[in-house]
Amino acid sequence: MGHDQDLGLRERKKARQHQVISDTAIALFTAHGFDRVSVAQIAAAADVSKPTLFRYFPTKEDLALHRFADHEDEPARVVTGRAGGTGPLQALRRYVLDGLGRRDPVTGLSDHPEVLAFHRLLYGTPSLVARMYGYQQRSEAALAAALGGGIEGALAAGQVVAVLRVLALENWRRVAAGESADDVYPDAVAAAELAFGRLRTGWRDGPGDAQ
Structure with missing residues (x-):
């Protein structure tokens, strides 16, 4: 696999991860309320670490508003x-x-x-x-x-x-x-x-x- 293909695969994986985290967060927010859901709960439900989550979304509000x-x-x-x-x-x-x-x-x-x-x-x-x-x-x-x-x-x-x-x-x-x-x-x-x-x-x- 060439360098460009590697880059393309990584970008697609990042895009999928971004979508999974966002969809998970919004589902939890709409079910329980924005203030009642923690970033830790979202990370656990999306099966990522908190540092990984914050690399995609710097703030909790960004999870809802992207x-x-x-x-x-x-x-x-x-x-x-x-x-x-x-x-x-x-x-x-x-x-x-x-x-x-x-x-x-x-x-x-x-x-x-x-x-x-x-x-x-x-x-x-x-x-x-x-x-x-x-x-x-x-x-x-x-x-x-x-x-x-x-x-x-x-x-x-x-x-x-x-x-x-x-x-x-x-x-x-x-x-x-x-x-x-x-x-x-x-x-x-x-x-x-x-x-x-x-x-x-x-x-x-x-x-x-x-x-």
């Missing part, structure tokens, strides 16, 4: 990888609508039991909510750079990331309250279209708004 880390640069990649002649907002709008159509958990529009359990864990654990803002800040910074940087890029990225967060949270709240993803879908699409319409045209003060 799924968000995997997606944090997606908006930036959508912008940088868009087709010629497609504007950034147009590309991001299509990304959101496609995600809603797939019932992507990132959009909040998923009623799969495991996804619902994970979202309840996330939104019901203050330390995870606080850590998630770090992922969102990195997502915003990457998107700002993709949009050209400077104050204009930062302002645009801040608005987009806020829109994605609000849309996903509203979808999750409705699904968590018992509505099916299929029932929420039309309203989710309408809300996304409204949000991107506002991003495209800007906010206008109406009668009675602050001057």
Whole structure:
């Protein structure tokens, strides 16, 4: 076996180990609660040592939130990888609508039991909510750079990331309250279209708004 093959095998083994540890941790967290499960329990259930676990996941919160880390640069990649002649907002709008159509958990529009359990864990654990803002800040910074940087890029990225967060949270709240993803879908699409319409045209003060 050549050197490249050895490296490829090691990377695949590392990826499998990473997935096993993560899946084990999330299963324990959703079954018992984040604060009631220790890192030692996760390591034992995943059949790894604590030092090995911490090589993959530096903190306990990372065990639950790495799924968000995997997606944090997606908006930036959508912008940088868009087709010629497609504007950034147009590309991001299509990304959101496609995600809603797939019932992507990132959009909040998923009623799969495991996804619902994970979202309840996330939104019901203050330390995870606080850590998630770090992922969102990195997502915003990457998107700002993709949009050209400077104050204009930062302002645009801040608005987009806020829109994605609000849309996903509203979808999750409705699904968590018992509505099916299929029932929420039309309203989710309408809300996304409204949000991107506002991003495209800007906010206008109406009668009675602050001057």
